[in-house]
Amino acid sequence: MSTSTRRFLLSRMLLLPAVALTVLGLAATSYFTLHDRTEQLRERYAPALVELTHARVSLTLARAEAERRLAANDGEPLPQTDLVGLGERYPSLITEASQSLNNAALTGALHRSQEQEVRVVSGLVVAYDDFINWANSRHHSNTGLRRAGLETAAGLLGDGRGAPDSTAVLDRIRTLEAELRADARELSGWGGPAAGAASAAVLAALFLVFLLVGTLDFVHRRLRVRGVVLTLLATPVLLVLVVLAFGAAGQHTAQAYVGRTVDRLAAIEVERVAGGGIGEEIERETRTGAAIEDEGTRLAAHLRHTHPQERTLMAVLALALGTAGTLACGFTLFHYNRRHLEIHWRTA
Secondary structure, three states, rough: HHHHHHHHHHHHHHHHHHHHHHHHHHHHHEEEEEEEHHHHHHHHHHHHHHHHHHHHHHHHHHHHHHHHHHHHOOEEOOOOOOHHHHOOOHHHHHHHHHHHHHHHHHHHOOOOHHHHHHHHHHHHHHHHHHHHHHHHHOOOOHHHHHHHHHHHHHHHOOOOOOOOOOOOOHHHHHHHHHHHHHHHHHOOOOOOOHHHHHHHHHHHHHHHHHHHHHHHHHHHHOOOOOOOOHHHHHHHHHHHHHHHHHHHHHHHHHHHHHHHHHHHHHHHHOOOOOOOOHHHHHHHHHHHHHHHHHHHHHHHHHHOOOOOOHHHHHHHHHHHHHHHHHHHHHHHHHHHHHHHHHHHHHHH
């Protein structure tokens, strides 16, 4: 009986901590996988989509401004174009679009092919600007050349409503936005390593409970020890699952909010208004820009309110406590085994 007791306690001294550490490892893997995905959405994908939306809107407004100045007067340039050319708004909008494209490439959200596509789009924006400036320089001497320049520029830029394989600038940006939204939705899902690790952690936790109950029953029957200390030391391991599950739910909520935000960004467009003067142009530019800023601001505020740093710290502390409890469980079983041997030697 002494040999079987010793073997049982030795096996549980090794098996119980091993299973508990497996539970903690799987739970940590699931949680920090979700945390990493949330961080990617917050730090990369959301900013990239905001910048691409800025670029798309700025280019649409730049086109409207260029065409207003060069062809709004019954197909002829506005009178003030003779004095100030394209003015300040058009070059400012082109600069904003180029800067937004560069910022999107720097977020780290784009794949290599997408980064290459952004560089191509940036080059096409320069080409579009060249055609507009060429049309502006030709509007005095040759109406045909000016109109040809405007038509070529318009075809190069597109309207963002072309076929998926369109090579127009706005259509390319729309395609990039759609690809990033698809990537963001994939990151926001429960599938993959996070769900697999979470499921395995639950199964391992059930096995841990089975082992713990069996061990407590054994030490009570054989050693006349109720095992209260062992229960208290093993409980934090199970509580870690509750803490990490709470944190994972918060991560998933944040991911879902990012997904809804990027969908709203995709719906932002420049309102098409027939006629109207410079006041109307500036007003719709302001409205559109404010809509983008509002979405970005709400997203940043919501993600701050999820307290990612505090939750990460809470998860690390919970894992540390669970690990300490696991090691203490092993030491407690070692103590039970040593106590059993001492009793056996004294009675031998």
